[in-house]
Amino acid sequence: DGGITQSPKYLFRKEGQNVTLSCEQNLNHDAMYWYRQDPGQGLRLIYYSQIVNDFQKGDIAEGYSVSREKKESFPLTVTSAQKNPTAFYLCASSISGNGIGIQYFGAGTRLSVL
């Protein structure tokens, strides 16, 4: 069953804590993306990776970090430097790093602050 799996579905962060959101794909896609979505808003790009061991900052990278050690995995860490982390986080992938391709999305992780 091919697709993108995000976990956990819900996550709670305590003050000063780093948390990591998981994103795994078995579509053999080269490119992966992380977006943040606030209530009633569109998607804003946090980070993207066009190939293994390489990633680029998006529009709102401050307070976040990523790694791309394996083609199928692109975890996102929300650090304590991100002062307003409450949001819906979406991971996506596309066949190549060329942005004109179709992006396939996971079901999302909803992060809240305790």
Added chain:
Amino acid sequence: SQQGEEDPQALSIQEGENATMNCSYKTSINNLQWYRQNSGRGLVHLILIRSNEREKHSGRLRVTLDTSKKSSSLLITASRAADTASYFCATDDNAGNMLTFGGGTRLMVKP
């Protein structure tokens, strides 16, 4: 900054009616895509239209693109309650490295 902006922000119609959503963007593009998002879920790709295309159909969906006006429209014909969702347009950046999404149109179809 958002490349695409949808209009209207919200739309409420009766089942069986047509729904039209518009998207405007600012810079030249290679293609424009439309996505659908059910509440609390991920996005699902609906249709892609290239900059050299003017109209594209997929089932009950019809997309138009006017590059001179930097705008696109998504028409859903004979709407159903199951079409209730948010709809987003997305455009690629000039380098083709990423997509930029608009703020979305929230469509409610009443049975």
